[in-house]
Each structure stands twice: as structure tokens, then as C-alpha cells.
Amino acid sequence: MRKARRTAEMQHEPGNPMPYPQFGYPQPNVNTHSDPSMYMAGPQAGIYNPAAQAPLSPNYYPQQGMPFMPVGGGNEQNNFSMPTQFLQNPVMANMAMQYGHSLMGQGKEALDRELNKYVSTSRIKYYFSVDTAYVAKKLALLVFPFTHRDWSVKYNPDEPVQPRYELNAPDLYIPAMAFVTYLLIGGVSLGIQERFSPEGLGIQASTALIWALLEVLVIWVTLYLMNIQTKLTSFDILAFSSYKYVGMIVAVIASFIMPSAYHLALIYVSAATMFFLIRSLKVQILPESSRDAYGENNASFSGEGSKRRTYLLLFMGGLQPLMMWWLTRQLARP
Template sequence: MYTAGLAAAGTPRLRKWPSKRRIPVSQPGMADPHQLFDDTSSAQSRGYGAQRAAGGLGYPASSTSSQAAFLADPVSNMAMAYGSSLAAQGKELVDKNIDRFIPVTKLKYYFAVDTVYVGKKLGLLIFPYLHQDWEVQYQQDTPVAPRFDVNAPDLYIPAMAFITYILVAGLALGTQDSARRFSPDLLGLQASSALAWLALEVLAILLSLYLVTINTDLTTIDLVAFLGYKYVGMISGVLMGLLFGKTGYYLVLGWFCISIFVFMIRTLRLKILAEAAAEGVPVRGARNQLRMYLTMAVAAAQPLLMYWLTFHLVR
């Protein structure tokens, strides 16, 4: 359902990337697997139809075979109809229940990425200083998918970076000097610790958003996405630390800390302060200042956590 929206959203950009033009075209192409599936079933039913037609034709000719066909056909048809309705019912039930516990359709949005987007976003994380337009584009009240907008939050990079961080941490613990400190359960410990910090951060931000009564379109998943970008810098720092020792670690991590600070401020400012500015009314000073402090605090927490989660890995 979003792909239609995406295709519509992509139209203004078609001039830029002709390759994107294929997406609306491939829309019917996307239906091809479905078509294939339908084809097989229809072929089956066509087979039944042919059989039935043969039986119908044969009815006046030979009574026994037509009798068999007559008996066999309605039963099998009914069974098929019953079975397919049962399957559809089950599928609907599963769909409904999955949607209730996990917002699948919402999550799909965050994974609608492609290679160009991931490359651009990583570039933005490394060097956010020259990027001008930080506004997430909207298409009829729904944000445009990450594929078409570099500023949109995605979960692909955070998820992959999180897994990579855990593996890199294991590598760093395993390849260190004399003390072989690696054991398999350390991987689980690293993952648990990183997840706990992430959850704590999200909870703290949600609580402060509630306390300052900011009505923002920032959802929890958005927050997880934005907070997850810091793992990219942590991975780079630890890898550099493995290659070049402490100096490389501090240089790369410092660069990424400054970058992510700028990145977070420029992104969150639009999300947290935008509403105040958009209201048009002169906002009371104290409240606006609180929002500003909140933005700064969230951005400033990133470098601290990046250092805290990696410094024990490099020595």
C-alpha cells in the first residue's frame, strides 16, 4: 500500500533520477509473483473446468463417466471453496493479531531503503556540515519513505549497525593483548548492555517530552531510529582502534562524536522546535528554552554514550 504512495511521492524526483521511473512501472511487475501464484491456481481451476466441460459434453454420451464427474465435481469444488475460505479466514486472523502486537505496516516504512539511500545517509552521518535541507518531506500527511528522502528516519542502518557493533565488540575482545578475554557469553552481555542503554535513553526522552508537553510527531520508533545512528560511529571508532591503536580510536570517535552532535541537533530541532515556530504565536520564552535544552541534552548524550559503550574495547 505504501509502494503506491512511494511511487506517487517519487514523481517529483523523477527528473533527478531516471532510474526511479521504473518503480511505478514495476508496480504491475511487482504484482507478477502474485500473478504467477494466481496463474497456477487458475490453471488448476481451469483444469477442473476442462474436466467439467468434458463431463458435461460427455453427459449425453456415456452416463457412468458423467455420473462420476457429477459426483466428484461439486464435492471437490465445495471442498476447495471451503478450504480457501478457511485459509483466508486464518490469514486474516493472523494479520489482525500480528498488527495488534507489532505495527507491521509502520515498521515496513522504516525498512523501505535502497543502496543509494544508505550510502547517502552514511555520508550524512560522517559529514553533516554542508547538508542544507533537513526537513522530512511529506506526501499528503504521510512522510515520504526513506528511499526517496535522505532526511527520513530508517531502521535499517540502526539495526545493522547494532548487530555489527556486537560482533565488532566480540572481535575487539578476542584480539586484544595477552589476556584472552573473549567468551561467547560476553556477546550476549554486550548486546544486553547496549539494548539497556538504548531503552533507558528512549524512556528518558519520552518522559521529558511528556513533562514539557511537547506535541510532536516524533514516535517511539523514530526515536529508536535516530538514537541508533550512533552505532555507526562506534563501529568505525573501534575498528580504527583495532588497526591503529588508541590514537586512531580517539581521532575517529571524536570526529564521529562532533558529526553526530550536529546531525542530531539539526534533525531534532525541526521535530521538537518546529511546532513552536509553526504556531505563529510568539512562544513564551521559558517553554521554548526548555525545548532547546531538551534538544541539546539529547544530542549531547550521544557522544557520551558512544564513548561509554566503546572505551573498554580498545586498549
């Protein structure tokens, strides 16, 4: 008994700590660590807390073991205020604006360069060079073309005169606006008949667009197969063949006033559109003189060559009434 007691006393002396049986920590001498905060409270009362030996750092959470993140103040607040200070600096703001304008300019140049590979942007701008006076006169010419006398188009040595300076020049502004108005009027007509639906309006738009592109393609292929050389471009053909939407709008609106007036209005606008197209294209496809569009003598204008051009002109003119009836038959009020 004395030997066992002596052994226990030696183990409790400083320098000979007894291993902690639960966690393997050496149990300190009670005399050495007399601070009660060194030990845990609650169910684990009397268990030594090693974290209490070192003073707690203000930047450390002893409970979670995570670095302390100060709230408010410090470098983080300065970092958040840097964009505001940057924008408030006039020199830096001007530099940022100049850099943004430079990027926009480079993007526009790249876009124009890619578009010019397929379509000339300057050529497209020519077809939209119109003003209010030209639009009013051209609409009157499309609806009442029978009194017009001079159908020739004046040309500069370099390029054709812009549409706003020449009434007989083709443009794409009126066809584009007439196409959109045709869709809107069609939606109103279907709404009056209680047949309107977004899907139906989408089908109407896609159908009209497909037929317009198909018409241009057929005319272009016919020109190629008949070996007819003219100054007409694809945009010219698209413009002349799309003027019929103005007459189609008139026919559909006439059906709002009186349903039986649709057929009478359609007959008149079809005749007006066909007359306008034939007289406008005659100076392009069938010149009056024996000289072709390029100013050179060409024997093909007499005989078989002249007949081919006449047939093409009649085909393009006669196609307009058929297309006008096909695209408005479902929209007019019965």
C-alpha cells in the same frame, strides 16, 4: 475282585469317561481317539490334548492363542498404500494445497490483527522502505554531516515520504544493521584481545539493547513532562538515537588499525553524531517559525516554551557522545 474289575470296565466304556486326575479333563476312550496327535509328547506323554480335536485354523496360532496376522498382502497393505495413492491423485493433491494455503492465509491475518492491536505493521514497513542508494547516502551523511545544507523533511498531505525518497527521513534499517554489526565487531575486537567468550558477547548484546530502550524511554518521558508536542513517534526517537552505532563501529575499527586512534576517532564521530542529531531534530522540536508542528499559532514557542525545547534538543544531542563512549570503552584495543 470281580466286582472291582467290572466297575473299572464300565468306567472305560464309551459314555462313561473316567475323570482325568491331574487337570480335571475327562479321559477319552482310546478306541474313540486313536490318532496319536491327540496326545502330548515329551515328559507329558499320554496326556490328552483337547486342542487337537478341532482342525487348526490358518488364522490362529495354537501355541500362543493369538490371532494370525498375515505378512504381506491383505487389507493392511492397501491401508499403507492409501497415502501414496492420495498424493498421486492430482485433484486430491490440488485440494490439499488449496486447503493449506487457506490455513496459512487465515493464520497470517490473525497474526497481523493481533500485532495491529499494539504496533501498526504498515508503520513499521515505512521505516524499512529503503534502497541501496539511500543507505549509501545516509551512511555518508552520518559520517560527514557538516557539509549538508537542507535538513527539512518533505511531507505528503496524508503521510511522510518514505525514506528511500527522502534522505532526511528517519529509518530503522540502518540502526538495526548497525546494531548487529556493532555486536560482530565487538566480538572480533574481544577475540583479538583474547578476551572473547559467548557469555561476554551475550552480555554485550543485552547491555546495548537495554541502554537503547532506556534512552528512548527517558526522552519520551522528558517530552511528556515538559509538555512538548511534536510529530516525533517512538520509532522516530528510536531511529535517531540509534544512528550512533554507525559512529561506534568506526571508532572500534579505528582501534584495530592503531590503538591510539580510538580516542581521536571517537571524538570525531561523537561530534558528527551530535551535529547530525541536533540539526535533524531541530525541524521537529524547534521549528523556525512561530507556528507549531500542527500549523497552529502557539505562543509557547517564545519565551519559556522555546527554552524548554532548546534544552531538550541539547540534552538529546549531548547524550550521544556519552553513550558512545560507554558502549565502546570495553571493546576498543588498549
